[in-house]
Amino acid sequence: MAKMMYRDAVLTTIAEEMERDENVVVLGEDVVGGMGTPGGPEAIGGIWSTSTGLFGKFGADRVIDTPISESAIMGAAAGLALSGKRPIAELMFADFIGVSLDQIWNQIGKFRYMFGGKTKCPAVIRMAYGAGYNAAAQHSQSVHQILTGMPGLKVVMPTTPADVKGLLRQAIRDDDPVIFLEHKALYGVSGEVPDDKDYVIPFGHARLSRAGNDVTIVSTGLLLGFCEAVADKLAAEGIGCDVIDLRTTSPIDEEAILDSVEVTGRLVVVDEAPPRCSLAADICATVANKAFASLKAPPQAVNPPHTPVPFARELETAYLPSADKIEAAVRKVLAYR
Amino acid sequence: MQLSREALLRAYRQMKVIREFEERLHVDIQTGEIAGFTHLYCGQEAVAVGVCEHLSADDKIVSTHRGHGHCLAKGCDVNGMMKEIWGSRDGLCKGKGGSMHIADVDKGMLGANGIVGGGAPIAVGAGIAAKIDGKGAVSIAFSGDGACNQGTTFEAMNMAVVTKAATIFVFENNHYSEHTGFEYAVGTTKDIASRAEAFGMKVWRGDGTDFFSVYETMREVLEYVRVPGNGPAAVEFDTERFFGHFEGDPQRYRGPGELDRIRELRDCLKNFRKSVTDAKLLEHGDLDALDAEVLEAIEESVRQAKAAPRGTAEDVLTDVYISY
Numbered sequence: 001m002a003k004m005m006y007r008d009a010v011l012t013t014i015a016e017e018m019e020r021d022e023n024v025v026v027l028g029e030d031v032v033g034g035m036g037t038p039g040g041p042e043a044i045g046g047i048w049s050t051s052t053g054l055f056g057k058f059g060a061d062r063v064i065d066t067p068i069s070e071s072a073i074m075g076a077a078a079g080l081a082l083s084g085k086r087p088i089a090e091l092m093f094a095d096f097i098g099v100s101l102d103q104i105w106n107q108i109g110k111f112r113y114m115f116g117g118k119t120k121c122p123a124v125i126r127m128a129y130g131a132g133y134n135a136a137a138q139h140s141q142s143v144h145q146i147l148t149g150m151p152g153l154k155v156v157m158p159t160t161p162a163d164v165k166g167l168l169r170q171a172i173r174d175d176d177p178v179i180f181l182e183h184k185a186l187y188g189v190s191g192e193v194p195d196d197k198d199y200v201i202p203f204g205h206a207r208l209s210r211a212g213n214d215v216t217i218v219s220t221g222l223l224l225g226f227c228e229a230v231a232d233k234l235a236a237e238g239i240g241c242d243v244i245d246l247r248t249t250s251p252i253d254e255e256a257i258l259d260s261v262e263v264t265g266r267l268v269v270v271d272e273a274p275p276r277c278s279l280a281a282d283i284c285a286t287v288a289n290k291a292f293a294s295l296k297a298p299p300q301a302v303n304p305p306h307t308p309v310p311f312a313r314e315l316e317t318a319y320l321p322s323a324d325k326i327e328a329a330v331r332k333v334l335a336y337r
Numbered sequence: 338m339q340l341s342r343e344a345l346l347r348a349y350r351q352m353k354v355i356r357e358f359e360e361r362l363h364v365d366i367q368t369g370e371i372a373g374f375t376h377l378y379c380g381q382e383a384v385a386v387g388v389c390e391h392l393s394a395d396d397k398i399v400s401t402h403r404g405h406g407h408c409l410a411k412g413c414d415v416n417g418m419m420k421e422i423w424g425s426r427d428g429l430c431k432g433k434g435g436s437m438h439i440a441d442v443d444k445g446m447l448g449a450n451g452i453v454g455g456g457a458p459i460a461v462g463a464g465i466a467a468k469i470d471g472k473g474a475v476s477i478a479f480s481g482d483g484a485c486n487q488g489t490t491f492e493a494m495n496m497a498v499v500t501k502a503a504t505i506f507v508f509e510n511n512h513y514s515e516h517t518g519f520e521y522a523v524g525t526t527k528d529i530a531s532r533a534e535a536f537g538m539k540v541w542r543g544d545g546t547d548f549f550s551v552y553e554t555m556r557e558v559l560e561y562v563r564v565p566g567n568g569p570a571a572v573e574f575d576t577e578r579f580f581g582h583f584e585g586d587p588q589r590y591r592g593p594g595e596l597d598r599i600r601e602l603r604d605c606l607k608n609f610r611k612s613v614t615d616a617k618l619l620e621h622g623d624l625d626a627l628d629a630e631v632l633e634a635i636e637e638s639v640r641q642a643k644a645a646p647r648g649t650a651e652d653v654l655t656d657v658y659i660s661y
């Protein structure tokens with residue numbers, strides 16, 4: 001085990017997989033960072049420091065710095081993947097799916113089905129998502145509810161550095177297209193990660209980060225930490241929470257959620273995306289449908305409001321689900337008669 | 338054509354307001370009090386002002402992530418902008434948009450934009466509206482050298498030609514898109530104007546660090562585009578950005594001495610002062626007086642921004658729709 005930051009887990013895993021498989025290539029804006037400048041290639045090395053040093057190690061053929069052309073980047077990832085490569089395309093901010101959605105949604109996500117199962121498109125599309133930086137409405141969004149709804153795409157949302165390693169490696173080796181969502185506010189978080197260069201976490205297997213018998217809390221990403229804090233606080237009062245880190249939203253580990261709710265009878269889902277047609281709404285509906293008899297209280301969804309992400313500090317803080325809002329939802333399901 | 342004394346003073350003042358607005362933000366951002374991503378326009382003032390000095394409120398502009406200069410030049414309120422960037426509910430956009438989303442539609446400022454390449458298509462719509470209205474108004478799409486590689490920009494240029502939109506594509510080539518050099522990212526010609534030309538537009542080129550070059554170029558461009566039926570045009574201004582891509586950028590991609598050199602030789606304010614005093618059009622004293630006045634105005638805007646009220650949780654929920 002080594003201790004490393006979330007962002008370093010991304011970089012290390014990419015480097016290890018590039019070492020292992022020469023078909024793995026990286027492309028994106030500023031992934032080299034400094035091309036065509038007096039400071040030279042790698043003067044900066046990617047704005048998230050998730051591609052630093054790759055260009056020097058693997059060269060311009062495999063580490064492709066692109067112009068600002070998201071549509072072409074995603075399309076090129078599609079074409080690379082159909083041509084035997086394993087592209088890892090970086091979208092600097094998840095919000096920029098807006099510019100490139102056709103290639104992700106209508107092309108990459110649908111090839112296999114439309115072509116009658118005769119092809120594979122092993123592309124990984126990494127993107128930084130999430131609020132917390134006062135980056136306003138076009139640089140702060142969580143987009144998993146949009147992408148999770150698209151058949152053909154797998155969607156991964158790691159919370160810990162160890163999970164980054166296991167899930168990103170799985171994403172790169174997976175023969176299906178994978179959306180890999182990295183929360184901006186987690187990049188600097190450190191944790192123990194396995195050294196094993198074959199460490200993979202299969203998709204669709206949630207992680208139980210806290211165990212308890214009274215309430216099931218489901219989340220992933222930045223907000224999972226808030227859920228854990230609430231669970232720890234309530235544990236001191238003798239209230240036990242299962243905290244389930246989904247890890248992947250497509251496929252989703254329905255079994256882990258249903259098994260837990262069968263014991264607790266109470267569900268709170270905490271989700272950073274807006275409430276309508278959300279992951280939280282989807283999970284609440286699944287549980288209402290499949291575990292109705294176990295339920296002791298109506299499932300609760302904790303989402304931001306149905307608004308764009310606001311800029312100012314006070315507004316963004318009020319917008320995001322907080323530990324207080326999560327605790328209130330947990331107490332609500334506990335108090336329900 | 339010779340500018341009047343008033344016009345010269347006004348142009349200098351506008352550029353100086355942008356300069357000091359940005360220089361002050363650069364200082365205040367270090368304190369951590371200002372949240373979010375801020376991209377400063379310092380160095381490019383001659384472009385915003387040389388373009389917007391020709392425009393009225395009926396003319397529309399569409400801006401970029403580096404939008405403060407365009408906003409100020411188009412007449413957005415300094416105090417309202419400073420409050421917005423500081424995140425006050427009294428800001429020009431109630432603290433909801435911040436630095437990257439400043440807009441004042443009544444002034445013909447249709448918005449800064451956080452999406453690179455997001456603006457040019459919008460300018461085409463405004464240019465078609467101007468054509469329909471037939472009053473000689475125009476729309477301006479400000480774009481960077483990086484944005485000129487975005488498909489949306491290409492689509493916008495072609496569609497403007499096809500629809501004969503009264504739109505002017507103003508490309509500000511500051512040689513960098515984030516940390517990547519123009520030399521690398523713009524293929525073949527290394528020349529944005531000739532790309533635009535290939536779409537069938539008349540194009541111009543000018544020195545974006547020289548107010549007079551921008552102003553005179555734009556006079557010709559506007560004379561052309563304001564004629565009903567002529568359709569769009571494009572212009573490329575070579576310019577410099579004095580700060581990092583965003584505040585906090587270590588700028589390791591710059592060459593040795595580059596920042597000192599461009600501040601020395603390519604500073605539009607210095608160049609303006611030299612031209613007008615050499616030609617005896619204005620005295621140093623005239624400009625010094627404006628400098629002092631502008632500094633005080635910026636100081637006042639910061640005072641106001643610091644004291645301005647903050648938003649509440651209820652404010653988050655308003656302004657999503659008109660009715661719902």
Ligand SMILES: Cc1ncc(C[n+]2csc(CCOP(=O)(O)OP(=O)(O)O)c2C)c(N)n1
Binds near residue numbers: 099
């Ligand atoms: C669609 C999209 N892609 C990428 C970005 C990230 N980004 C913001 S500014 C920028 C560089 C823009 O360069 P240029 O157009 O030359 O403008 P400048 O920053 O030089 O003013 C990039 C890549 C973005 N905001 N939107």
Ligand SMILES: [Mg+2]
Binds near residue numbers: 482510511513515
């Ligand atoms: Mg540029």
